[in-house]
Structures are given as C-alpha cells and as structure tokens.
Amino acid sequence: MVEQVNVIKSDIRTILGSAESRRLRKSGLLPATIRNGNDISYVTIDQKEFDKQYFAGAIFSSPITLDLEGKKIDVIVSDVDNHPVSDRPIHADLNQINKNQEIIVKSKLDFIGQDKSAAIKRGGFLHINTRMVELICKNTESIPTNIEIDISNIAVGDKIRSDIISLSENVRLKKKKQFLIASILGRGGAKADEDSDNEENPEGESTNEADTK
DSSP, rough: OOOOOOEEEEOOOOSSSHHHHHHHHTTTTTEEEEEEETTTEEEEEEHHHHHHHHHSOOOOOOOOEEEEEEEEEEEEEEEEEEEETOOOEEEEEEEETTTOOEEEEEEEEEEOGGGGGGHHHHTTTEEOOOOEEEEEEEEEEGGGSEEEETTOOOOTTTTEEEGGGGTTTEEEESOOOOOOEEEEEOOOOOHHHHHHHOOOOOOTOOGGGGGGO
C-alpha cells in the first residue's frame, strides 16, 4: 500500500507553446497535462513540490493530490520529460484517479539477493532488461511501490521472465504476454545473451537508469 503525498498546488493554463513553458519553468511552475478518460486538461504544478516527490523515488506508483484552483483531485504520474543535462523534470503527464476505476501505474523492480548469489560470486553479472513494469491496480490501496525479484538462486545463463513476479489479487501486469526482465550473464556470453534479449523483447523495454526515477 502506498501513502498519498501532501497536496500540491496546481492551476489551469490557457496559453500553450514552448515559449510559455519556458516562462513558466523560470517562475517555478512545471507544465503538465491531466488525462481523465478522453479529456485532457493543461495545468501548472508547483515545481519545487513536484521535484521533491520525483527525486524521492516511486513517483510513478505514488498517488498525488492536486489542489486545482480549489478542487482536490487525485492523480498518478504516467510520464515525465527531463532536462537533458540536469535531469530535472520539465513536463509531466498525469492520469486522474477516479473512484471504482482501475489504475495503471509503473512500479520499480528491486533485484535482491545479489550478495547471496553463487553465480555472481563466480564472475557472472546481472544484466537488467527492464527496471519498471506497468501494472493495473484495482484501487490506490493495492498499488505496490516496488516489486522484489530474488536472484540469489539464479544460475549463470538463466533468464528471469515476468512470470516470476508475484502480485496480490488486486494487481495484474498490464502486458499479458510474458517478457524478459533480466539475465545472469557469464564471461564471454554477454553478446549472445543480449542478442537473445532483443529477440525476446521486441517492444524494447528500456534499461535506461532515468526510467527508474
């Protein structure tokens, strides 16, 4: 279960465009969109407060309450654009959370047991294919902030796939087809395994560190 963060001030924005977005960011406001079904609202969010939540981690699985010009709404972050140098958020896409509707979130994968792994102690290393997975949750109470994947008993050459993920009854993977999460690679086997990863992961799950934030 995740805890909601403090209320963040937000306002409707009526002027769009890159020049206006730059002006807003200089004044301490983060341009954002809120999707509610087929409706999209263009808003600004207090940059400092959003950054605080973003750099604390689990931003994609932690509901946020916005005070949108006096009206409280709950949202979940679906995507963030970052500055190429500072990595600071420069735009956010949000989905409004509605009661009695399922919620799509992104939860971080935490790979545990590396200190106990015989494969890693013998010179193997963990090649991570994806660091986050999309989940469909029944409600905010069922959202997991992270998912632990125990690799302590994984052998060199073994592949870790999505069927290893254990979820509660109110949570399911958004992607129905099984996909590759990680591999334990050995010396001289990296290229072959990475080529195999690409074949098993045609949708191109990202391995970029920035995607875990």
